[in-house]
Amino acid sequence: MTARLAAAATATTHRNRSVRISGALCAAALLTLTAAGCSKKGSDSTSAGSDSSSSSSSSCGTVPAAEFSDTAGLVKALGADYSSAYSGYSGTVQKSAWANWKGKKSGTITVGISESQLTNPYQTLINNALQKYLKAQGYKVVDLVSTNEVTNQISQFNQLITDKVDLIIYQPLAAGFESVVDKAAKAGIPSISVLNNVADANTVNVVPNAFAAGEAQAAALAKSMGGKGTILGVHGIKGVPIDTDTFNGAKAALAKCSGITLDDSIYTDFSPTTAQTKVQQYLAANPTKTIGGVLEGGPMTTGIISAFQKSNVTVPPVADNGLTKGGVAYWAANQSSYKGVGLFNPADGLAQAVVQVAKHMLDGDGVKVSDIVINPPLVTSDNLSKFSKSSFKTGDASTITVGDVGQTFAETSYVDGFFGS
DSSP: OOOOOHHHHHHHTTOOEEOOOOSTTSSSSOOOOOOTGGGGOGGGBTTOOOOSSOTTOOOTTOOOEEOOBOTTOHHHHHOHHHHHHTTTOOSBOOBOTTTTOOOOOSSOOEEEEEEOOOOSHHHHHHHHHHHHHHHHTTOEEEEEEOOSOHHHHHHHHHHHHHTTOSEEEEOOSSSOOHHHHHHHHHTTOOEEEESSOOOOTTEEEEEEOHHHHHHHHHHHHHHHTTTOEEEEEEESSTTOHHHHHHHHHHHHHHTTOTTEEEEEEEEOTTOHHHHHHHHHHHHHHOTTOOEEEEEESSSOHHHHHHHHHHTTOOOOOEEEEEOBHHHHHHHHHTTTTOOOEEEEOOHHHHHHHHHHHHHHHHTTOOBOBSEEEEOOBEEOTTTGGGGOOTTOOTTOOOBOOHHHHOOOSSOHHHHHTTBOO
């Protein structure tokens, strides 16, 4: 199925919004994040448009579209499938500094990885998957895992530059990576940012559209709640872009819902265990408050469900942001009373897309844009069976992978479209 600062929050405030159904609620009412190939499958992605409401509707539970920064029209030139995937994207799309890079096609190719702390199963899986797929391409891998301190990760990034690796894949915790990205570029080393975007033409961002994801998830919850009640927001790490964008998107959707309140005061470091503790404490401190739904910044669903159970409070719909085995198992076992929503954002699928981008770059294919945005499939009761297996167990915090269910995350053809003349 991860971690990241305040720069992303300010980046989203200037966006203008027009009213439209994003198709995030395609099969019914669902949620989102991002997936390259999924933008081609409108019925399962946040970018399609097939809710029963009209595109001019402003009712609660619909998904408003948002503009994004593409002043040169680079995304538009790629085609409609691409433009729709970028709705509300907080980054700035630029022409990539590596558009004419010849790559490295011979000799030993070394790829460095700088990832933030492995605090949950998603982080661990994406780290393992990146190493697996890179090695399968014949690349030598230098893997560095930092603490949840930006200074530590930047130090590791600098170490990879010193080691003269051929390409760096990194997961930035926060803003502030521009200087080291530029330093790497000056040394002839391209970099690929995963999950969180860095506004710099010298890096290539391979990221989910967390803003659109937040919109779709919040709209789905609001719809299931009948437009009334309180949504509990469970953050990961304060200021991390993917978390910030998710909640900015949610607030954009909920702005259309006068009867819904979002209380997003909880922060958990993206840890299911911490989420359980914090949500239990919240429920104990607010015994008279009824929670109609839960929105999370990352895959912490199992901890949240457990918190409600241990507090003897009915489990409300949880937007399973990342799609966990335990969350799907609980959903499948309680379909008559539990109306969940989910986002298929598999760590191995994202790793595959990142390695595909890395290979194209190293082969000298030329990447057209600085930001490669992926729109993942939404999961509702209508398509839950595609993402559920009898072997999944309630309480398992592991995120569902491409290998688990055989569902596509990022279509090869979609990623390929960002390369070549």
